[in-house]
Amino acid sequence: MANTPKKVLIVDDEPSLRMLVRAVLEDAGWEVFEADSGEKALEIFPSISVHVALVDMRMDGMNGTELMEKLHESEPDLPVIMLTAYGNVGSAVVAMKQGAYDYLTKPADNEELKAVLNKAWEYSRLLDENARLKSAATDNVRMIGNSRGMLQVKELVDQAGPSEATILILGESGTGKELVAEGLHRASPRADKPLVKVNCAALPADLLESELFGYVKGAFTGAATNKPGRFQLASGGTLFLDEIGEMDPVLQAKILRALQEKIVEPLGSVSPVETDVRIIAATNRDLKAEVEKGNFREDLYYRLSVLEIQIPPLRERTDDIPLLVSFLLEKLGKKNNKKVRTVSPAFLESLTRYDWPGNVRELENVLERAVILSRSERLGPDLLPPQIVSGSTPRTPTVQEPRQPQNTGTGDKSASLDDAEKQALIAALEANNSHRERTAEALGISRRTLQYKLKKYGLTRRS
CATH class of the missing domain: 3.40.50.2300 (Response regulator)
Incomplete structure (x- = not known):
């Protein structure tokens, strides 16, 4: 097109x-x-x-x-x-x-x-x-985005997916590290085998160890049967270790051995078990800094980071937001039995100007809230949470706003507000040499809204 x-x-x-x-x-x-x-x-x-x-x-x-x-x-x-x-x-x-x-x-x-x-x-x-x-019938269709950062991620997934290399995915919480791991698995020769996921931050060290390596009957009180670990369940496939930066140092040593020797020892067993898994790890921490602090093993870090894939935060790829919104609306509409087709320009503008500290996960939550509350097929800015709307204006205005006249308690309050708004428009126009687009941007409004207000107050080009 x-x-x-x-x-x-x-x-x-x-x-x-x-x-x-x-x-x-x-x-x-x-x-x-x-x-x-x-x-x-x-x-x-x-x-x-x-x-x-x-x-x-x-x-x-x-x-x-x-x-x-x-x-x-x-x-x-x-x-x-x-x-x-x-x-x-x-x-x-x-x-x-x-x-x-x-x-x-x-x-x-x-x-x-x-x-x-x-x-x-x-x-x-x-x-x-x-x-x-x-x-499109592609493996990475769920990694939505055509920004430069996301195109680089997709290219790395396409190149590294077919390999057997251990891969470390880096990125803030909510950026989609798990989706990248899924894309890597689907692009690999192991795609017809299991992709087993483990959140290393969700369990204490002793429980995490038994989840990863399994245990034999009688290994501890309550171990009534043998239980295979995630390494064994992922045999022939991929093991995704999410939030590996949270892992206890003692357990890190056992993970390193499993990577180097391709064996694991279930709790209570004296016989090691061979493993055939590809490891993909992810973290929102700076592992290099954690190594320097002594919180993460340097040898394990280098084992994991044969190839690193850095996922950009949403605030650095706002051009992808319209695509993400369109994709998520269909998903969330089906989930909540709502028919929502599109969003208003003002709704989309607020989304693209917000910083998104929670990244794509926060965007999905905001959209789901709007879908649930909507009464039409089009979402408007009235359905956005206050922090999204208030956060959509520039933090540092490019022009200084004029002082508002004090309300003395007499006269028409609406007239006073209109006069203050008119003076603000005049000041912004003067500061931006009457350039309409820059003036609208400085005031944090759309060009159409600026045009309406200029006509309202008689501030035409001629005047």
């Missing part, structure tokens, strides 16, 4: 507006299709393939909202942008709740027009890419 022209359908009964928009968009590289009514748009729509529709709210015959519903019947994910007069913004907002991607007020600013359509095209591109990922 990225190598094909961006295509838009313009539906408006004003020939002059269609001509103007066509000129602006064709100059920006778009392929433009036109219709002068909703009925005409439905007539030509099956024969064209467009990425975005730009639809007038008020037309003779079928109106914009009715046309959007018809278009979505045949192509549910088509981004539809509404064109509306300045005085009818409320109707456009209602249309967004019914499934419109965004709206523009007439006459639309040329730069804003191109910016909004480009965002809608990118949204359409991401949906197509996510569909491709879901249908």
Whole structure:
């Protein structure tokens, strides 16, 4: 899709507006299709393939909202942008709740027009890419993301998966270390054998030892039968040691022996048992630092880190968030018996500007909460927890906000707030040389919201 022209359908009964928009968009590289009514748009729509529709709210015959519903019947994910007069913004907002991607007020600013359509095209591109990922028969389809960091991870998985090398996966909690381990196992010749997982932080040292190596009958009180350990259960396959940085040093020595000699000794047994497993380990700790502190054996570290795979935190690959959201929405919708198709631009913007200390695991929890609370097929920012919304604004504003006038207790409070907002807009415009995009970014609002507020306070380019 990225190598094909961006295509838009313009539906408006004003020939002059269609001509103007066509000129602006064709100059920006778009392929433009036109219709002068909703009925005409439905007539030509099956024969064209467009990425975005730009639809007038008020037309003779079928109106914009009715046309959007018809278009979505045949192509549910088509981004539809509404064109509306300045005085009818409320109707456009209602249309967004019914499934419109965004709206523009007439006459639309040329730069804003191109910016909004480009965002809608990118949204359409991401949906197509996510569909491709879901249908692709690849081992690593669950490692969602096309950011540079994730592409490097996928490449390492593809290269190292078929080998017998011991691999150490590094990354913060919630980044998906277990998914990478699964990808490595599926890409290996051992894929038809077991992948056995052990969380080394979940059990105390003595219980972990019996889980890993097993025990024989009578080894300790309560050992009524022989029990094979995880090494034996993973025979011929892969043993994934998660959070290995938490392992007791005494047990580390036994793991090292199992790696070097390929044998384990069940508790209470005098006969070692041969093992045939590939070890994949993971940790959120800096093992080099732990070695220097004496908390982790240096020889075991070098045994484990034949190849290291570093998974980037979510805050360093925010470009992957739209893909992750699309993938997780389908999964969570099925899990919670909810039909949720998409999210609003404001919802997605909040997600991409939050730091995500809990990484993908936190993102999934936030999305599941929103899916459970949703009453429509589209998630809005009202469904986000307060910390996500408050954390979505820049920590250090690029312009200094003007002092708000003190409320003396007299006069109209709403007028005072409006005046303060107007002064803030003026100060931000001056600080950014009237550049609309930089001003919107400095204020932590979208360009569309800035355009609305400038019109509200009469702060046009001319004024």
